[in-house]
Amino acid sequence: MTPWTTATVPVELAVYTDALVIRGTARVPNRPLAETLAALPDGILELEDVTMDEHGSRGRPVGAPVAHVRAESIVFVLSEPVLGGSGAEAPSVLLVLPPFDVTGRLEAIPADGPIRDALRRLPRVGFLTVSGAAYWSERLGEGLRREPAPAAAQMTSL
Numbered sequence: 001m002t003p004w005t006t007a008t009v010p011v012e013l014a015v016y017t018d019a020l021v022i023r024g025t026a027r028v029p030n031r032p033l034a035e036t037l038a039a040l041p042d043g044i045l046e047l048e049d050v051t052m053d054e055h056g057s058r059g060r061p062v063g064a065p066v067a068h069v070r071a072e073s074i075v076f077v078l079s080e081p082v083l084g085g086s087g088a089e090a091p092s093v094l095l096v097l098p099p100f101d102v103t104g105r106l107e108a109i110p111a112d113g114p115i116r117d118a119l120r121r122l123p124r125v126g127f128l129t130v131s132g133a134a135y136w137s138e139r140l141g142e143g144l145r146r147e148p149a150p151a152a153a154q155m156t157s158l
Contacts, residue, residue: 006029007029007030008027008028008029008030009027009028009029009030010025010026010027011025011026011027011028011079012024012025012079013025013026013045013047013077013078013079014077014078015045015047015069015074015077016074016075016076016077016078016100016135017069017073017074017075018073018075018098018099019054019055020052020053020054020055021052021053021055022047022050022051022052022067022069023047023050023051023052023061024047024048024049024050024051024067025047025048025049026045026046026047026048027046027048032107032129032152033077033079033127033129033151033152034107034126034127034128034129034152034153035127036152037071037074037077037126037127037152037154038126038127040071043070043071043072044068044069044070044071045068045069045070045071045074045077046066046067046068046069047066047067047068047069048065048066049065050063050064050065050066050067051063052064052067055099055137055140055141055142056140056141056142071154072154074127074154075097075098075099075100075153075154076097076100076102076130076133076135076151076152076153076154077127077151077152078133078147078149078151079149079151079152093105093106093130095130095153097153097154099137099139099140100135100136100137100140100142101135101136101137102130102133102134102135102151102153103133103134103135104130104131104132104133104134104151105130105131105132106128106129106130107128107129107130107131126154127152127153127154128152128153129151129152129153130151130152130153131151132146132148133146133147133151134146134147135147135151
């Protein structure tokens with residue numbers, strides 16, 4: 001049963017925490033992923049048909065029918081298909097989200113004007129959409145990966 005009051009769509013997510021990558025299907029409203037994550041009921045993201053793996057693990061991922069992920073433990077999330085977004089051009093940035101580094105276009109910042117001023121005005125809590133994301137973690141031995149779908153980055157990780 002979904003806790004959302006609006007219609008939902010099934011979305012494949014890859015949820016990255018500081019220790020795990022959790023993949024599964026969530027039923028969420030068809031709106032930008034950052035907005036959805038900021039409004040999670042009880043601060044919990046529910047995934048179905050889950051696989052979970054530690055970063056850098058060479059073992060077999062663990063499977064489960066359901067997983068609950070607390071919003072504050074999320075570093076960033078990748079989605080497929082892409083949920084409703086603005087499609088507007090945004091400036092490229094590097095976000096340091098320990099233990100990951102993420103580059104991409106930060107959708108909350110207009111492409112014109114000084115990027116430093118815009119970054120200072122961003123909220124320090126919640127999620128922001130990063131399109132054209134690439135991410136890596138030398139500490140975890142995770143090589144560079146590029147994602148065509150927008151990512152949602154947790155601002156409290158900054």
